[in-house]
Amino acid sequence: MESYLTLSEYNAQGFERIEDQDHFDKLLSKASAVLDNTTRRFYVFEELESDYPYRKEAFKKALGCQIEYFLETGELTTESLNNSPQNVAIGSTSISNTSKFNAAGKNESKSIISDDIYIYLEGTGLLSRGVC
Structure with a gap:
């Protein structure tokens, strides 16, 4: 298969x-x-x-955009994106990485897909979920 981008x-x-x-x-x-x-x-078909x-x-x-997202996060998998501890304690200092959107305080999972790709793909028909 030929590359989509050089x-x-x-x-x-x-x-x-x-x-x-x-x-x-x-990447x-x-x-x-x-x-x-x-x-x-x-584009496979x-x-x-x-x-x-x-x-x-x-x-x-x-x-x-997706390549740059990988560069910015430094991760290529969903697991590695979401594999950070929620709480860290060093001596008497504690850092909590809780969510501002979840009442239980648990972090939401980050997506492997950059939200920015939709800026370019919306309106192209490439996001259509209809039956072909």
């Missing part, structure tokens, strides 16, 4: 610059899987480069 295309989008091709390929592989799942594998320019560019920008 390193030079990613760097041209204005996100955090990546120089190492191997590191980019690892791209996971980001592609996330977006394929989110878009019901649209359709050719990205021959699609409408608007939708193709929106998908590539969403992919760049």
Whole structure:
């Protein structure tokens, strides 16, 4: 399968610059899987480069957003994103990482999907959940 995005295309989008091709390929592989799942594998069955320019560019920008999300969080899995302790005590100092949204104080799980991808994908038809 051909890559959805090249390193030079990613760097041209204005996100955090990546120089190492191997590191980019690892991020791209996971980001592609996330977006394929989110878009019901649209580009697994359709050719990205021959699609409408608007939708193709929106998908590539969403992919760049997802890669940058991985760079910012430093994590590539849901487990690693959510594997931080809720309470830490060092000597007589205690730090609690409770939620402001949950009455029980338990943290919500973070999603592996960047919320920012929806900025680019909404209105493209790629988020449609209807029957084809």
